[in-house]
Amino acid sequence: MSNPTPPAPPRVAIVGAGLGGLLCATVLRRRGIHATVLERDPGPHHRDQGGSLDLHEHTGQAALRTAGLHERFLELSRPEGQEMREYDHTGRLIGHEDGAEGPARPEIDRTDLRNMLLDDLGEENVRFGTAVRDVSLIPQGRARLGLGDGTAEEFDLVIGADGAWSKVRPALSDAAPLYTGNTLVETWCTDVDHQHPVLARMVGHGMMLATDADDPTHLLIAQRNGDASIRVYIGLKCELDWAERAGVDLADTEAVRAHFLTVFAGWHEDLLRVLRENEGPFVNRPVHRLPYPHTWPHTPGATLLGDAAHLMPPAGQGANLALIDGADLAVAIAEAVRDGAGLDAAVHAYEQAMHPRGATAAEESARALEH
Template identity: 55%
Template sequence: MSAQHLTHTQADRRSPRIAIVGGGLGGLVCARVLQRHGRTVTVYEREPSSEARSQGGTLDIHAGTGQQALQAAGLFDAFSALARPEGQEIRMLDHTATVVRRFLPEGEADRPEIDRGQLRGLLLDSLAPGTVRWGAGVDSVAPLDDGTCRVHFTGGATDDFDLVIGADGAWSRVRSALSAARPRYTGVTFVESSFDDCDTHHPEIARLVGHGSMAAKGSRKTLTAQRNSNGHIRVYSAFRAPEDWHTALDLTDGAAVRAHLLGRYDGWDESLLALLRDNDGGFVHRPLYALPVPHTWDHVPGVTLLGDAAHLMPPLGVGANLALLDGAELARVLVTEPTLDSAVRAYEDVMLPRSAEHAKACGEGLNRLITVDDAQEVLFPDLEGMRSS
C-alpha cells in the first residue's frame, strides 16, 4: 500500500496530509494556525500569484469572530498596527443627502477596518515559504472509500490527501463533493467604482464619506461608499434588477454604464450623483449571489468546507469574519481532537448551525437595506441589528 493510500486510522498515526483549496482569508488563517502547532499543510491557489488581482475593499473585523481568529493565529498585534478604528464611523443619508443617522466608534476599537489586501498579505507573510502553491487550480475532488480524498488538478494531475478543506469561495469546486447546492442570484446587483487619493483630488467626496462608510438609501436602491487606506474610496451602486439587467448595455463602456446609473438615480442630490459622475477609472459589475439557507450536508470523511464555500451570504460585514473564524476553529480541532474525522465532525457541528443563523440575518438585512417594494420604509429602521448580525 502506498503512502497516499493509507487507511484513515493509519493516517492519524502519522502527520496527516492536509490540503487547503483556495488562498483566501479563511484558508490562509487555517494554514497559519496549523503551522503554529507544528502541522504540515499545503494551500493550492488557482491564481498565478498574490498580485494577480485586486483583493477588494475594506473589512470591519469583529471582536468575537475575525479578531478571535487573528489572536489564534498570533497576528492580532500586527493586524492592530494596520487597522483603522476610525473606519467604524457610518453615515446614513437619504436620497437628498440629508443625514438620517450617524454611528461613531464607542470606547475601544470593536470593529476596526482593514483593507482586504492588507489582511491577506499579513496572513501570506506569516506562512512558511512554499506553503502556497500558486497557479494550482483544482477542478474537482473525490472522497475515497478509505476516508481520504483525491484532488483532480487543472491539467490532469491528481493527488490524495487525508483531508481536503474547500476554502475556494462562492463557486467552490470542492463543494460538489458534499452538496449539490449552487449559489442563487439574490435579486440585487452591485456596480463598483472608485476614487483615488480623495483627500487631495476629491475633497468633496472625502467630506461626504467621512472617516468610514456612507450609505444613501432610496426605494429599491442605495449608494454606498467606503474609505480604504491611503485616501482610496470605493463606491457601490446597489439596486434590485433582473439577473440579465445589463443585456443591452456594454459593461466595458464606462460612459454608457455611467449614463445608465445616472438614469437609475435620477432625482438624487447632486452631491450623491458625483459618486457616479466623477469616479476614477471604470465600473465593475458585481451581482450578489447566496447559497440556500440553511446550507448543510451529511458528513463525508476526508473533506469539508469553510467560508463562502460553505455559507455564501450577502456582504453585510459578516462573511469575512465567519471565514476567519471557520479557519481558526477548524485548525484548532484538527490539533486537539484524537482523529481527523472526529475533528471535522466537531467543527461541522458548530459551524453549520452558526452560519445558517448569520446567513438568515444577512438575507433579511439585505431586504431592509435594498427594499423589495417601493412602498416599504426607505430609511434605516434596524441598522444596528444588521451591524450586529
C-alpha cells in the same frame, strides 16, 4: 523494547488562499502541521482583493488571536473606519454614528489583511497557479484532487476554502449559489482627500449610505479604504441580466455612467459625484447566496469553510466567519493529532459547531439585504 513509531502527520490540502484558507494554514503551521495550500491565481497580487472589512471581536478578531496575529492586526486596522453616515437622496444627513459606542469592530483593507496572513505563512507555502478541477472521495476516508493540469493528488483531508463557486463543495452537497435579486456595481476614486474633497467630506472616516425612501430599488454606498481611496457600490434590485435589458455595455465606462446618471436622476449633485468622478471602471457583482441553513452529512475526507460552506449576502459577516471557521478547524485538527485521536472526529466536531453559526449569520444577512 523499542518505542512504537509515531503515526505520520495527516496530509491536509486547503483549496483556496483567501482569508479563511490562509488563516487555517497559519494556525496549523504554528501547531506543527503542514498543509498544502493550492490557489488557482498565478500569484499573490494577480487581482484586486476588494475593499475594507470590519472584524468582529468574537469571530474575526478571535481567529487572529488564535493565529498569534492580533497585535499585528491592531497596527494595521483603522478604528475610525467604524464611522457611518446616512443621507437621503436630497443630500440631507439623516443618521450619523461615529463608531465610538457599541462593539469595537475596527476596519482593515482586505488586501492588508490577506498580505498579513500570507506574510506570516510564507508565499513559498502556497502553490499558486494550481487550479483544482474536481474532488472525489475514495476509500478509507480520503479524497483525491483532480488538478487543472490533468494530474491528481490524494490527501487525508481536503478543505474547501475556495469561495462561492467551490470545486470542493460538490463532493459534499448538491447546493449551488442562488441569485438574490440584488446586484452591486463597484467602482472607486483614489486620493480622495486631494482630488475629491467633497466626497471625502461626505464619506468621512468610514462609510456613507444614501437612499431614497420612495424608491428602494437603488442606493449608493461609499467606503473609505486605508490607501486614501473610496470604494463605491451602486446597489440595485434588478434582474441578473439588467445591463443587457437596459442595452448597456458593461465594458463601456461612459455608457454605464450615463445609464446610472439617468437611474439616479434627481439625486443631490454631491451624491452623484460618486458616479461622475469615479476613476475605476464599473464592475458588475451580482449578489448570490447558498440556501440556508446549508448543511451536509458528515463525510470523511472533505469539509468546507467560509463562503464555500455558507455563502451569504455582504452584511459584514462573511469574512469574519471564514476566519473563525479556519481557526476552529485548524485547532480541532491539531488537537486530534496531538492527542492521537481521529482526524475524522475532529472535523465532525468542527462541522457541528460551524453549521449553526453559519446558518444564523446567513439568516441575519438575508434579513439585512431585505431592508
